[in-house]
Amino acid sequence: DTEVTQTPKHLVMGMTNKKSLKCEQHMGHRAMYWYKQKAKKPPELMFVYSYEKLSINESVPSRFSPECPNSSLLNLHLHALQPEDSALYLCASSQQTGENYGYTFGSGTRLTVV
Amino acid sequence: QKEVEQNSGPLSVPEGAIASLNCTYSDRVSQSFFWYRQYSGKSPELIMSIYSNGDKEDGRFTAQLNKASQYVSLLIRDSQPSDSATYLCAVRGNKLVFGAGTILRVKS
Numbered sequence: 270d271t272e273v274t275q276t277p278k279h280l281v282m283g284m285t286n287k288k289s290l291k292c293e294q295h296m297g298h299r300a301m302y303w304y305k306q307k308a309k310k311p312p313e314l315m316f317v318y319s320y321e322k323l324s325i326n327e328s329v330p331s332r333f334s335p336e337c338p339n340s341s342l343l344n345l346h347l348h349a350l351q352p353e354d355s356a357l358y359l360c361a362s363s364q365q366t367g368e369n370y371g372y373t374f375g376s377g378t379r380l381t382v383v
Numbered sequence: 384q385k386e387v388e389q390n391s392g393p394l395s396v397p398e399g400a401i402a403s404l405n406c407t408y409s410d411r412v413s414q415s416f417f418w419y420r421q422y423s424g425k426s427p428e429l430i431m432s433i434y435s436n437g438d439k440e441d442g443r444f445t446a447q448l449n450k451a452s453q454y455v456s457l458l459i460r461d462s463q464p465s466d467s468a469t470y471l472c473a474v475r476g477n478k479l480v481f482g483a484g485t486i487l488r489v490k491s
Contacts, residue, residue: 302479311471311481312427325478359426369415369434372479374426 273375292360387482406472415475
């Protein structure tokens with residue numbers, strides 16, 4: 270299995286809703302990442318997990334809450350989002366967080382906040 | 384100064400030509416460099432990685448790295464319409480940072 274699987278593929282939520290994005294990989298990778306990508310912009314790093322511990326939080330608002338229940342799963346809990354949070358949310362993984370490890374990206378969740 | 388800079392394009396080349404995509408980076412201690420291809424509405428796909436100065440070839444793709452000049456490039460030989468996409472240069476220090484991407488259009 271060489272894939273990163275993200276669910277759901279599309280999500281529409283109201284500003285008062287609570288929802289979660291899920292990411293799963295079975296490649297034995299020990300580093301997992303959340304990126305946010307707005308239209309016609311590059312992906313921007315949100316969070317990095319290394320060995321199931323949060324190692325980098327790029328000053329992301331608290332309405333985004335990451336969780337890594339085990340080495341294969343990564344969640345992103347969403348609450349009280351704003352319309353400007355609408356974007357493609359990408360999960361990625363790598364063998365470790367060291368420099369020489371490329372990232373494998375999931376297909377993303379396209380989020381629309383109404 | 385942005386950490387990773389690319390010309391946004393679009394770069395238009397005829398089918399069968401060589402497409403040359405360029406990227407510069409600001410952090411001299413960066414050691415790992417990647418090229419991703421992203422089709423519209425899809426996620427980035429890793430196509431090349433390079434860690435040492437010089438050229439690295441994989442099929443129709445050649446990545447070139449010059450650390451002294453802080454410059455990375457990607458050459459696509461025999462360009463095909465299916466190569467039309469946004470190409471993202473990414474540089475790895477303690478995190479992977481992307482350039483804004485270059486739009487490539489290959490015309491048949």
